[in-house]
Amino acid sequence: MCDDLTLDDNQRYAQTHGQLNRRQFVAGMVGASLAMYLPLNANAMSVTESTVNVATPDGTADCYFVHPASGKYPAVILWPDILGLRPAFELMGKRLAQSGYAVLVVNPFYRTQKAPVVGPGASYEDEATRTAVTALAKTLSPATHVIDAKAFASFLDQQAAVDSSKKMGTMGYCMSGSIAFRTAAALPQRVGAVASFHGGGLVNSTPDSPHLLIPKTQAQFLIAIAENDDQRDLEAKNVLRKSFADAKIKAEVEVYTGALHGWCPPDSRVYNQELAERAWSRLLALFDETLV
Template sequence: MCDLDTLEENNEFLRKSGQISRRQFNTLTAGATLAMMLPAVANAQDVVESDVMIETPDGVADCYFVHPASGKHPAVIMWPDILGLRPAFREMGKRLAQSGYSVLVVHPFYRSAPSPVVPEGASFGDPEIRNLVLPMAQALNAETHVTDARTFVAWVDQQAAVDTNRKIGTMGYCMGGPIVMRTAAALPERIGAGGSFHGGGLVTDSRDSPHLGIPTMDAHMLIAVADNDDERDPETKHALRAAFEAANVPAEVEVYEGAMHGWCVIDSTVYHEEQAERAWGRMLAIFESAL
């Protein structure tokens, strides 16, 4: 999960591997679009993009909705990492829509501020950025996760571009991982597949730990674990596998070798294209069979 230990591990990885520095990365993103960092989608569909305002029990959430230009398609709800809804996640949502899904990319911090809450190229490694987003993240909890999930599922089910005869997928990154788990547990009648990518806090000692909801899920799950997250907490993968197996919930729980926390997000300093594409491909395969 995103914390100072993870930051130090990621920085050490960058130093040893000789990968680009944060300053070099910022220069890259300023001079080239994030879309250029993603491989092209085979047989990409034309899509329609819109910024949407969704009323929730706690306010109005500004989100991004993108879907193929024609027809009805299974919906997917995407939960960003701790830096919130920003250009990187818009590009990732658009890419998924080009593969035939109606995608709602959530702004998780709508209670605190409209998106984006950080400037382009921002890093959780910067103290000012951490001090900005951590209180927003800490204001969320198991209850807000579920109320948001119910609201956003109800919203996508009302959209003309969504095929409500098919189940919904959901995917989350870093702090979005627990939200995926709770969404699948709270709405088993609608959620058919879910993916957590370097998600933190999936197994805890609290009475509302995300993994305790596994018995109520009716979804095919993908849990993609960062190598350094697993090194620090090697028991989580075993606990998840045991819980999924006991509940007879189909799941892939895998540690992605050489992939550091944050490796799936295209504006991350530790973005690992090969392993990110492998995780993305597994999610697409699960969506195709489960939705």
């Protein structure tokens, strides 16, 4: 989860590994140059991409929609981390589409602000950025998560590029790992796969804890946990494993040794290409098995 301890870990990692200041780092790879940090897809499909407006009961969400240029494919809802919809997540959505999926990368903060909600090079480590995005995150709730999940799924099922006869996938990062859980619980007949990467708060003591929703789902799960997140809550992974086993839900719950919270997006200061690629390969395996 994004907190002061995570910031300390990430700063130590950057100092130890001699990484650039994040503003310098991102300034050097805005737009298409971000792609140099992601390996090329073998047999990548040609895709069509666009900014779309999705009507919801609470307004209009600006989202990025990308899919193979021809044909119908399984749909995926991609929820970004607390910094919101931005070029790094558009690139990740495009990469997934090149593997044969119709991907909607959403702006979870549309009620308050259009994307991007942060500028190029913005970092959660910067106090002003952290204050701004934390305030945006507080405008969301389990209720808004469900409202949006249903609206985004409905939008996707109306698109010519989507094969609605196949199960839908959903994936989340950081704060949106829990949103992916709620999506599966809200649409159990529709969602066949859920992936959470360094998801925060998946197990907590509240009645709204995402792990309590597992029996309400019919999806297969991939839970990729950062090592430092695991170290601060050693029991969470065990609770998740037991919850999945009790519900007879197939799940892969793994701690990625050496990965820090936020290791997957290519614009993260603690991006770890080797471990991010391992997590990505597990995502593709999950979708290949379940979105049929």
